[in-house]
Amino acid sequence: MEMTGLFFYLVSVLIAGGIYAVLCLALNVQWGMGGLFNAGIAGFFAVGAYASAIVTTAASDKHLGGFGLPIPLGLAAAMIVAGVTGWVVAKICVRLKSDYLAMASVGIAEILRLVIVNESWLTNGSLGISGVPRPFADLVQGRSADLVYLAVVWFCVLLVYILCQRLYVSPWGRTLRAIRDNEDSARAAGKDVDWFRLQTFVIGCALMGLAGGLSAHYFKFLSPSATEPLLVTFLVWVMLMAGGSGNNRGAIVGALAIWFIWSATEIFTSRLPPEWITRSSYIRMLLVGLLLQFVLQKFRSGLMPEKSPKIRSD
């Protein structure tokens, strides 16, 4: 009994880790390849989650839709809505210093949160959306359904990884690295810097939306208070920095490593006396904050540093 409990705990950690891996790969497109700062990850994640939930749930009078469409369409909608939101932000800020994009991405995340909380015709407000379907739900019941979902999530991670890797080695990715490392010379070589950055930001946001959709179908229920937005955004940044920004494999490794540490400390702190449990969650946050500072100063290239592919000169 103890063993199966532990096994399914591990499965749930791996599912969440897979969702974080998608987020981390998405941020790697934006920051690792494009050098764009996104501080509103949780906002794009939430938009994707709600989009996919509204598209796939059965009709309900509590919120917009549900349209009862298949889950792949829901995930596609998640990517489109998050991508369009990202396009609006990037269109405005991409020609300015990256700090402005950072400010605006915090802003858009806040606006999205306000919309989700206040527009109950759309999202059922703070009561949330329930009954979000899971893929292959009629095939397996009970706990082993988690195993099926684990496969679904990691299949998505694989697809996103292949996509990101193709982007990275393509001429498009090479142009991005050139822009990131020396904007002026890329511009002098005739590259449309703003256009490339815009594309990068939109692709990243769409992938964050996908991660949101995956989490909605995992939890089957969505409400604005489900996650602490700043913590999600922050964890993804720490994951990418620790894993190695610019390296897609590093992004996945970083996501898993940090998520394992985060979950393991949760097991540890849940055994503390009750008056310490709330406190210890603040200590964990404090330590993650310090970990980011350490990584930034001493360990900037991460566990798996970026290795640019060789340029063939034949």
Added chain:
Amino acid sequence: MIDFINLYLVPGLAIGSVYALGAVGISMIFGILRFAHFAHGDLMTIGGYGVLTAVWFIPVNPLLLLPFGIALAIVSALLVDQFFYKPLRKLPTIYTVIASFGVALIFRSVAQLFWSSGNQVFTSGVRMPMVLFDTFRISELHMQVIILTVIIAIALHFFLTRSKLGRAMRAVSDEPELAAVAGLDTERVVRWTWVIGASLAATAGVFAGMDTSMHPNLGWNLLLAMFAAAVLGGIGKPMGAIAGGFIIGIAEETVTYTWFSDEAFISPSYKSAVAFFIMVALLLFRPQGLFKGRLL
């Protein structure tokens, strides 16, 4: 009309004072250190808690205990700069932005750890508003906040234009290479930027905490409006940031007034979106801000 002044304009000026004082620091740090300081809101929170703690021991008007909050904020800012920002100064500034994002989380979790995550008030009890000329009903706190902010703004103006240090700060902000060649001690200027930024942030944090209540998210929730105010005033223009803060504060409060019909023009729940849209409009049409700040 009287309602408009009592319930919209004056509260707008009061919250505008908070934004103004916070935005000065953001604008100066952006101008001199060249990065958007994401931990500035949480620096306000730390300053606010400093005064809250002092009130527990010395039960007088919290405004008299401001020096305790200011001292705590200055020490925190200088320590954070020394250990977290300074080692990254040779790198592209975006790394410092990321670091400051982390510092925001550190400040917040420290606040939650030491002062609990709930709401705490400075002084309990109902305070009656002052009635002037039988028509204006203004809370005493709002009055004090607005007057203090105006005094601080005037003092800051004279400091920046008349004193040697103030002029050095403006020089580093306008032309860092030239300032260094002219023999200005950049590190000293940086230190004083933190001292001034942190002092004003702590003051703003106490104002905000007294107006509502102290809680660990207090400063983070104000950050967006302060960024908007700093951009509105023009980066590197402290006086512009003060004007920007007042404009954003008044705009936020007055959009909920019943301008065109009996209903609020914009629902109060979307109040905090106003700052964002002002910032977006500025970035689109006038990114240098109203007062010709530098476009970084």
